Amino acid sequence: xxxxxxxxxxxxxxxxxxxxxxxxxxxxxxxxxxxxxxxxxxxxxxxxxxxxxxxxxxxxxxxxxxxxxxxxxxxxxxxxxxxxxxxxxxxxxxxxxxxxxxxxxxxxxxxxxxxxxxxxxxxxxxxxxxxxxxxxxxxxxxxxxxxxxxxxxxxxxxxxxxxxxxxxxxxxxxxxxxxxxxxxxxxxxxxxxxxxxxxxxxxxxxxxxxxxxxxxxxxxxxxxxxxxxxxxxxxxxxxxxxxxxxxxxxxxxxxxxxxxxxxxxxxxxxxxxxxxxxxxxxxxxxxxxxxxxxxxxxx
Numbered sequence: 126x127x128x129x130x131x132x133x134x135x136x137x138x139x140x141x142x143x144x145x146x147x148x149x150x151x152x153x154x155x156x157x158x159x160x161x162x163x164x165x166x167x168x169x170x171x172x173x174x175x176x177x178x179x180x181x182x183x184x185x186x187x188x189x190x191x192x193x194x195x196x197x198x199x200x201x202x203x204x205x206x207x208x209x210x211x212x213x214x215x216x217x218x219x220x221x222x223x224x225x226x227x228x229x230x231x232x233x234x235x236x237x238x239x240x241x242x243x244x245x246x247x248x249x250x251x252x253x254x255x256x257x258x259x260x261x262x263x264x265x266x267x268x269x270x271x272x273x274x275x276x277x278x279x280x281x282x283x284x285x286x287x288x289x290x291x292x293x294x295x296x297x298x299x300x301x302x303x304x305x306x307x308x309x310x311x312x313x314x315x316x317x318x319x320x321x322x323x324x325x326x327x328x329x330x331x332x333x334x335x336x337x338x339x340x341x342x343x344x345x346x347x348x349x350x351x352x353x354x355x356x357x358x359x360x361x362x363x364x365x366x367x368x369x370x371x372x373x374x375x376x377x378x379x380x381x382x383x384x385x386x387x388x389x390x391x392x393x394x395x396x397x398x399x400x401x402x403x404x405x406x407x408x409x410x411x412x413x414x415x416x417x418x419x420x421x422x423x424x
Contacts, residue, residue, distance in 0.1 A: 163392035164178065166180075190368060190376060201286060206346050208286065208289075209345060220301055234297060275359075279369065288355050288359075300337060307330065335415060336417070346404055350397065363379075364376065373397055
């Protein structure tokens with residue numbers, strides 16, 4: 126029996142060993158190395174030199190571009206994530222209605238999420254909003270002066286947020302699955318009691334969807350903090366104009382691979398990890414006030 130049990134355990138360890146080895150080599154050990162590098166002066170070509178907390182002091186007290194990247198990233202997150210979730214929920218509710226073409230519409234609305242993070246789509250988005258792009262052509266057709274989308278920091282950041290909202294497909298599918306799980310009898314009973322459509326939405330749909338809203342909110346917030354490709358492509362890797370699109374991940378990339386400040390970039394990465402962790406903890410902590418769980422009697 127003991128031999129059979131040992132053999133069964135060894136078989137199990139053999140099956141999970143690729144994951145364990147991959148996790149240790151490509152995730153856990155690099156994390157430890159980046160923590161060490163965050164306390165060093167390292168430029169990829171020379172040996173790391175221990176400098177203690179200098180990178181963090183420089184980040185918080187001397188680097189104005191760093192604080193600008195934090196500001197731009199928080200605007201991007203706090204504006205883009207709510208808009209994206211609201212749009213995703215709106216489309217999910219439309220697709221939850223009975224229609225012959227609903228399968229086709231779901232495919233069409235999900236397509237941007239499949240290709241939305243690619244370099245090609247970011248280039249397309251840059252061309253749409255350039256001076257001779259389709260957006261300015263439409264504005265001129267309507268008699269509205271064209272906008273220098275990439276000449277104004279706020280307008281350029283607005284194009285990034287618009288691209289983020291356009292990639293709503295994954296959130297929409299999760300909302301749609303949640304809407305399917307809400308019993309139609311609840312709406313029928315509310316209708317018999319005279320509830321209007323807005324009242325049904327706020328008293329039935331939103332409370333029952335609140336766990337899914339929390340999930341989407343956390344996932345999309347983490348994803349927004351890590352956004353890199355659109356900012357890199359649209360600003361041509363520089364965060365222009367006037368650092369208006371210099372997202373945190375883009376500035377981290379520039380420090381690491383353009384200025385060869387790997388130690389400073391590692392310190393930035395750890396601060397970003399802590400910021401995302403704090404944001405996630407706040408969302409979980411406040412969720413007790415607005416998330417409804419049927420299995421826990423509403424708590």
